[in-house]
Amino acid sequence: MNGVLSRALARAPAAAALLAAVTITWAALPTAGAKPGIRVALVVAVACAVASLAHLAVGDADIGGDAFDPLLVRLVAQAVHIIRALPWSEAMIIAVLTLEALHHSRPWHTGVLGVALLAYLFAAHLAQTRTRLGALRPQLPVLAAGLGLLILAVGAAALPRLHAGTASELLRGLAVIAAVIAGALALPTTRRRKSAGGS
């Protein structure tokens, strides 16, 4: 009915599909030198990505599948029901992060993967709700803060190690988590103060 709007809304599923492919490829490569189990994680990630994209494509459309429908239609309806029932998108995120964790430490690579995963989540959300990109504007400041923390975390991970050992690694990890939580707690407080001052 509205061609321009339809085209704009059709871009979100395409973007989600592209980002899913990019994240899986980015997390899987290089396969050589990775820990065992990478193939299983890769297969799971691809399967989940395909299912989640199928979910986006099918949407809420009525497929049918009544008792009087042909067998093929009932099978398709059953498959669609399974696709809609299970959290494929979430499973894909876990599989992709597992793929990345099965490789040796490469902080900048993981940081890029994090950004791509976040972009995939937003693209999938826009496709699912058939919303324009402008609807995400209120989240931009928080997203910018989150990306800042991500860069800090990647930078901290990329610093040369002072003392080799499990304790120092754990300490560094905990420090970054603490920074993230502190940032998360500080953000709403600042907003509340601003709004209180404004009123």
Next chain:
Amino acid sequence: MTAAGPATGAGPAPVPRPSVPVSPTGPGAAAAGQARRVSWSLSAHARGLLTLALAGLVIAILTGRPEFAGVAAPAVLLLAGWRVRRPGSVTVAIRVSARQLVEGQQAAIIAEISGHGDLAVQASIRAAEAFSAGPPADHPAAADPAPGASLRVPFQAHRWGVRRVGRLEIVLRDRFRLSEGRLSVDLPRIDCHPLPAPLRGRIVLSRLPSRLGEHPSRALGEGIEFAGVRQFVPGDRQRRINWPATTRSGTLQLNTFTAERTQNVVILADATTNVGERGATSQDLAFRAAAGTINCYLAAGDRVGLVVYADRLSWIGPGLGRRHFHRLMDLLLASQRGEEHAAGLTRLPKAALPPGALIVVFSPLLQPRLVEALRDLRERGFSVLVVDVLTTGPPRSRDRVAGLTRRIWRLEQQAIRFSLTELGIPVVHWDGQQSLDEPLAPYTRRVMLTGRK
């Protein structure tokens, strides 16, 4: 001939209305707002962010790699900014931009929503059969609670009839789109008229009733079309003297003109059988052709009546004007009954058929009683023309018996059409794709002779 089967409309011409239930949210009416409960749940987006945050933090702790905690950071921040302010109910008022539609026409549902506070609102139509929904309408989240949101969701009607558009689904979302409140509202019924088939040419009878109109008749009168020259007699208008002819003949000669008359046209739409592909069934074609013909003759100032031949015979006598057109369309919509094989009548009532009327029939000619009724009409001296709207037949099959049956069926159909033509009822075929002018061309180029054969 005897009247058989249930018949209604005996006596004065009835004015049936489609059976549209009276609803406070009727089409076109500005409905009063109604409070609706909202059911809230965690959004799929929030579930995705939660998964990313938890998976990132768990892997960061298990592997001791801080970069994974960084991956979780944006998701954690977005989740931390989640403020829960959920209204338990919102007020929704629904109205439709157009009261009546024609097949293929677009309209919009206008939803006035209030009580949603600062939440973003999205409205989309879950369209019922014969409708398609346009893209959803959005109202963005506001910094301050908004007094109300007006959302316009377009839709398109694809098939004639009186039907509900479907359901309007409304989703409320917070600033970060982490929780979703859903509610749905039944949409009102819409009158969708059949798309009038294109028709420009008109069939005009040779004998017209003495009522002022736009068609030049054979009789002389006060029209503007030149008929001939005759000798002047006292009392004639001097302005009509033909001076060249007067000079040649030496006596006063006068121009004569044809009288301009209207004609009565009765459209007979056959709704007893409904065969063919969905969206182009015989009934669809018959009603579209009827709508086009009614439109065409009313535009010419003719008086048009309508008879819907179904299980219950219903009709509206000939009339004029835009209002009459809508009455006729309402009668067509009221006869929407699906696939029924009715008994019908073999003799149409006198009240529905003014003397000397042109009767244009749109039918697949599958109902023997209607064929009988057409023969009766011809015997009563009416000028009848049949537009055959049958576009389908028994399916082709390799089976010998099925093939033989198909051939017999086709021969029967040909015999029916031949017998009507022999009686002086022309039968033309219309496939629903081309203009109605093409099959009717032999009859619109010259006047159609009236009288018994």
